[in-house]
Amino acid sequence: MRQKSYAADGNYPNSYYAASRNMLRTPVRVQGRVETDICVVGAGYSGMATAIHLAEKGYKVVVVEGAQVGWGASGRNGGQVINGLGASLATIQRRYGEGAARFIGGLVQEGGKVIRRLVSQYQIECDLKPGNIYAAYTPAHMKELESKQALWRKYGMDDHQLLDREALRKLVNSGAYCGGMLDSSGGHMHPLNLVLGEARAFEGLGGTIYEMSPVIRIRNTGSRPIVQTTEGEVSARVVVLCGNAYLGDTVPELVSRVMPVSTQMITTVPLGEEVARSLILSDMCVEDARYILDYFRLSADKRMIFGGGSVYGGTDPADVVAKLRPNLEKVFPQLKGIAIDYAWSGNFALSFTRVPQMGRIGANTYFTHGCSGHGVTGSHLFGRILAEAIDGDATRFDFFEKLPWYPFPGGRMFRAQYSTLGSWWYMFRDAVGW
Numbered sequence: 001m002r003q004k005s006y007a008a009d010g011n012y013p014n015s016y017y018a019a020s021r022n023m024l025r026t027p028v029r030v031q032g033r034v035e036t037d038i039c040v041v042g043a044g045y046s047g048m049a050t051a052i053h054l055a056e057k058g059y060k061v062v063v064v065e066g067a068q069v070g071w072g073a074s075g076r077n078g079g080q081v082i083n084g085l086g087a088s089l090a091t092i093q094r095r096y097g098e099g100a101a102r103f104i105g106g107l108v109q110e111g112g113k114v115i116r117r118l119v120s121q122y123q124i125e126c127d128l129k130p131g132n133i134y135a136a137y138t139p140a141h142m143k144e145l146e147s148k149q150a151l152w153r154k155y156g157m158d159d160h161q162l163l164d165r166e167a168l169r170k171l172v173n174s175g176a177y178c179g180g181m182l183d184s185s186g187g188h189m190h191p192l193n194l195v196l197g198e199a200r201a202f203e204g205l206g207g208t209i210y211e212m213s214p215v216i217r218i219r220n221t222g223s224r225p226i227v228q229t230t231e232g233e234v235s236a237r238v239v240v241l242c243g244n245a246y247l248g249d250t251v252p253e254l255v256s257r258v259m260p261v262s263t264q265m266i267t268t269v270p271l272g273e274e275v276a277r278s279l280i281l282s283d284m285c286v287e288d289a290r291y292i293l294d295y296f297r298l299s300a301d302k303r304m305i306f307g308g309g310s311v312y313g314g315t316d317p318a319d320v321v322a323k324l325r326p327n328l329e330k331v332f333p334q335l336k337g338i339a340i341d342y343a344w345s346g347n348f349a350l351s352f353t354r355v356p357q358m359g360r361i362g363a364n365t366y367f368t369h370g371c372s373g374h375g376v377t378g379s380h381l382f383g384r385i386l387a388e389a390i391d392g393d394a395t396r397f398d399f400f401e402k403l404p405w406y407p408f409p410g411g412r413m414f415r416a417q418y419s420t421l422g423s424w425w426y427m428f429r430d431a432v433g434w
Contacts, residue, residue: 010067010212016267016305016342017075017192022125023200027068027211030232034210036062038390039227039234041215042242044074045375046368048198049114049383050240055205057391062234063199063207064227066214070195072246073375076346078265078295078307080285081187082132083109083159086354086372089151095353096403103399105155109185111377114384115194122204124197127300131284132186135168135177141289145181159185171282174331180289188285188297191376210234215243215250220362238390241367242383244375245349253361256407258349258370264320265307266328267299267342268335276302279332294327304328304335316345348373351405358382358400366390 010027012018038054040047043065051061065071085092085108093101119128136142142162149160161182163171168180199209210229218239219226225239241251245260271279276298280286285297294308306328309317317323320343329336351357351370356378358368366386371378382400389397 010071012068012071012075012192013344013346014342015076015265015344016299016303017190019342020190020299020301021192021196023193023196025069025196025199025211028209030064030210030213030229030234032232034062034232034234036060036208036234036236038062038238038240039064039225039236040240040242041218041227042072042244042247043069043195043199043209043211044072044242044244045195045198045379046244046383047240047242048195048202049380050242050386051207051383052118052198052202052205053384053387054390055202055207057387059390061202061207062236063202063209064213064215064229064234065209065211066243066246068211069199069209070192073244073346073348074195074379075192076265076344077191077348077376078285078287079188079191079297079305079376080132080287080295081112081115081189081376082287082374083112083183083186083377084374085356085378086351086370086374088148089155090147092355093151100403102155105152105157107381107396109157109159110384111379111381112185112187114380115189115377118198118201118380119189119194122197122201124194124201126189126191126193126197128187128189128194129283130184130187131282132183132188133163133168133171133180133282133284133286134183135172135174135180135286135288137177137288137290139178142179144289145179149181157185159183171280171284172286173279173281173334176331177288182284186285190300218251218361218365220365223364225362225365237364239365240386240390241361241365242369244369244371245347247369251361251367254367254369257357257405258351260347261310261350261373262316262345262347263307263373264309264317264324264345265305265343266321266324266340267306268304269339269341271302271304273302275334276304279304279334294331296328296331303341304332304338320345348375352407353405355403355405356382356400357403357405358386358397360401
């Protein structure tokens, strides 16, 4: 079955984020031929971060989006500013060596800094708040968090504080956990309002965004790549592909590199200040330490936003509420039977190594994808790195381009089944406390 790369009508899903977004845009489509220096495909975080950094350097930049700004993962995610990449620093150290771990360890917090800089400089209203918590179910999880704290300290990052059961309970009022770890450099925000604010900032720098303009083909045959849409085309000196999990089959060279994986979210009715504070007194975001994890936080209007689960291949479960409610009530029995106002699903792009990828197709077409569930900070970091490379400094880009990547075993037809089997092993380990 062909994977769709954009919505049938281009409208936002029925999510809490779409219902509470703080600006409405009037989409403008690509019609006829457009000439520009840089054409960025995809108006999510990686696309907008790339476009803003290039526009700040004086380039003429056009962004082409198949649906609306932030329609994909950037407007549907958990809103958690979590430092790191999909693969842990320990995995990177083991797989690629000390030099690679030191290099990546020096930049894993940079994505969060990019977000804070953009929010401050361009006065983006997205309810940005500090702090995130990793919650441990088992002693084995606590050992993993202890190792993570020690490794991050080794590479100069000392923002993590270990929490025993009592200390965690003061921040997150749940009896489900045996402890955890606080990252004071993390945070959370309204993800759709962030990317909409970035779009407005980009347009204020002179950039142009074309929405509702699905890309059907990239032509790389000449000196200037052509981005062909359903109603027109964009000719550019450089093209940057930032479609991630929603690029679909548009670029055949990238199909085998990543797999779409869906994750689900629900949002309760407003809880009120007193109940909300009784659940997460710290008002930080939380994710647990399991392989298939849950993540949650309070919204600005004191709802519980709770996400989790995964479906390899990117399909949506039949009943999101039925899937997530048991997990919500396990963490917070106080919310048993709570009414749910919104439920939705969305895809992120998973790479086989869990390490994000950057590279080129030909001389003038760049791409980034595969943040593997850590796209909020990773995409902002890679947007900056892509802009550096296009502007002439490819030092950091070259590092990621040279990292080996591998297609998913089983090919496109069986990769989802293979990954599901692998996830069962890690779920078993979580269940028995290994």
